[in-house]
Amino acid sequence: MTTTLITGGTVVSATGRTPADVLVDGERIVAVLAPGSELLGSDLTGSVDRVVDATGKYVIPGGVDAHTHMEMPFGGTFASDTFETGTRAAAWGGTTTIVDFAVQHPGQNILDQHQLWQEKAAGRCAVDYGFHQILSDVQDDSLTAMDELITEGVTSFKLFTAYKGVFLSDDGQIFRAFQKGAQNGAMMMMHAENGSIIDVLQQQALEAGHTSPQWHGLTRPWQTEAEATHRVIMISHLTGAPLYVVHVSAKQAVEQIAAARDRGMNVFGETCPQYLYLSLEEHLAARSEQWGDFEGAKYVCSTPIRSHHDGHHDAMWQSLRTNDIQMVSTDHCPFCMKEQKELGRDSFAAIPNGMGSVENRMDLMYQGVVDGRITLERWVEITSTTPARMFGMYGRKGVIQPGADADIVVYDPNGHTSIGMGKAHHMNIDYSAWEGFEIDGHVDLVMSRGSVIVDDTGYIGRKGHGSYIKRGLTQYLS
Structure with missing residues (x-):
């Protein structure tokens, strides 16, 4: 097994920062040492296979993006990133673990769909991966499947209050799934928008001749998000199941989450870079x-x-500072403009929904540190430690400590990253949503389970390096 010593850097965790050297043996971290320490009387620098000089740089746990959609079917097409291309792009950006979504549409067998997604990912991923399971057709066999999937390390389930005929579950179906989640310890995830009202608003806009993309936003007003967020919080309260609201974008939805948490409920939320910038x-x-x-x-x-x-943007940043929103994921679901987004040129309602951000999340959130929006420690917490805790991976992921997987990023605060501006990105998409963004920092080196997969020469990882993570139950409940 290869041994590596990362020396001279500042190790940053969710709770503090300290100058320290990190010793890696094989796939695991074996020691975090005061600079210049000797182990068992041996000079470490001369006894390891590889030394990484991190002087003047931060040494952080690899990013955990708990909301991605590789190869997701939507709107008559598929997300343009495969598990191979999407996880390679994640590696470039310092993300060493993703949790993707196995998709079930009405009438499909949940266990069959989960197996299909396992087959899509197996042997292709550049970084480690796990799965949530989408439930769109909650029947008796769905509830049985939830128990079976938990034994396979799928401990979180996502439902929708929008997308009629595609993903929408009615309140009774959501209630039954939450009852099961309360019994088996699953984290229940919700896409919270009032789909029925959105459908009416979209139809009215199209009848009035409004077809351009801005109407996508205008027909999904904040009230539809806040109402649905309140509704699923009430279902969580009634059943006792923990609730995680995905891609929160409206300050009024945050208010609903904050109020529930103030009442002592296990209600959590994520936001995404697009809602901050x-x-x-x-x-x-x-x-x-x-x-x-x-x-x-x-x-x-x-x-x-x-x-x-x-005021939504400032409110979202504030919610990250106050922990009313616990973490930042991407909802990475890219579609190319040519042949994919163009499907909706004559109707905003037909534009495939999704953006590509898995490569940029760590940098974009570090810029929040530079701009004084969040602290350095909070950066690590919301991009790595909390996602690992929220979804049953902490101890192995999300932390630099002995026994943890050696998922490590060396980040240079004196470096610079230009997104777009003629610079090639590595997501399989024909544009960058972050074109022109300038980041006052740079990912210098990325390790995944002890293997360097990105260094100053570029990507040196390999297809199939990533392993499936059999997740435990959430470690974030109060």
Whole structure:
């Protein structure tokens, strides 16, 4: 087994930072030592296979992106990143673990669908991976399947209050699934938007001749998100199941989550970089010479990016500081403009919903540190430690300590990262939603289970290096 010593850096955790050297033996971290320490009387620098000089840099646990959609079917097409291309892009950006979603549509067998997603990922991933399971057709056999999947390390289940005929579950189905989650310890995840109202608003907008991408956001107003968030919180309260609300974008939805947490409920939420940086006016309503008034299709995702005039962006940053929102994922679900987003050129309602961000999340959130929005420790907490705790991986993932997987990022605060601007990205998509963003920091080295997969020469990992993570129950309940 290869031994590695990362020396001279500052190890940053969710609770503090300290100068320390990190010793890796094979796939695991075996020691975190004061600089210059000797182990068993031996000079470490001269006795290991590889020395990484991290002087002046941060040494952090690899990022954990707990919300990705590789190869997801949606809107008559599939997300353009495969498990191979998407996890390779994640590695470039310092993310060493993803949790993706196995998809079930109405009428499909849940266990068969889970097996299909396992086959899609096996032998292809550059970094480690796990699965949540989407439930769209909650019947008696669905509840039995939930128990079976938990034994396979799938301990979280996602339902939708939107997308009629595709993913939507009615309140009774959601209630039954939450009852089962309360019994078996599963984390219940919700896409919270009032789909029935959205469907009416979209139909009315199209009848009025509104077809451009900005209407995607205008027909999904914050009230539809806040109402559905409140509704699923009440179902959580009634059943006792823990609730995790995905891709929170509206400050009023955060208020619902915060109020539930103030009552002592196990209610949690994530947000995504797009809800911190992008706006309806500047991006969703954008025009360009190439795409005309269809430029905004690049930024169509659900929940939608919101108006910068209504205080949502500042509220989302505040919620991260106060822990009303616990973590940042990407909802990575990229679609190319050509042949995919173009499916909705004549109707915003037909634009495939999704953006590509898995490569950029760690950098984008570090810029929040530079800008004084969050602390260095909070950066590590919301991008690595909390996702690992929330979804049953902590101790192995999300921390630099003896016994943990050697998923390590060396991050240079004096480096610089230009996104787009002629720089090639590594996601399988024909544009960057983050074109022109400048980051005051840089991912210098990435290790996954003790193997260097990105260094100053570029990506040196391999297809199939990533292993399936059999997750435990959440470690975040109060």
